[in-house]
Amino acid sequence: MKLEYAYNDLSLLLANSTSKNNSIISSIAFDTRRIYNGEGVLFFAFKGHFRNGHDFIKTAYDKGVRHFVVQQAGVTSNMSGANEIVVEDTLEALIDLAAHHRARFNCPVVAIxxxxxxxxxxxxLTILLGKKFNVARSPKSYNSKLGVALSLFELSEDSEIALIEVGISSHKEMTEIRELIKPTHGILTSFGSAHRExxxxxxxxxxxKLELFGQMNSFIYP
Known part of the structure; x- marks a missing residue:
């Protein structure tokens, strides 16, 4: 992931809030264990069922992070040089940013x-297509809604085709993911009992499953 967004532009995009800070954001994070150099990192403090990302803001700060997306205003007020974008839902804010990022590129996007x-x-497909094209692809098995959003940040000006892996947990979620990815092509690898419950x-x-494949140029299935 290599991004290039001005912090003040992201503040306006995510919270409709103006900022005079024009620092460049080059990557995003939500897990402090994966932060090795906080320079240029935008940390999203997710609120989950078992953990609250706001509890780890100080850890991220100590690793050099100075830019945060939070749901609780003022959580960085005692941290010198820290900046915060306050939103209603940090996960949805990240997804909104991913959708904005996706809209910048016109290369073919294949949903799998x-x-x-x-x-x-x-x-x-990455191996085969990589012989001729610059391929952006989902890391590892990132296929949840969050994983799909993170995968879209792999898109860059150099990307000639993108391969995005998609899982599903509900009919509504697949519709939301389709709108997020806006795939131009689709592949259904198989249809079986996995996740049937x-x-x-x-x-x-x-x-x-088929909800993903509306409004695209081509669709491959077994």
């Missing part, structure tokens, strides 16, 4: 979903 084989197909019927499960 299925009960099994998503990561394998993505990696195979999340849906009332087999038909509902299949329909949720």
């Amino acid at each position: 979903t299925g009960s099994n084989g998503k990561t394998t197909v993505k990696e195979w 999340l849906f009332a019927t087999l038909e509902e499960h299949l329909q949720a």
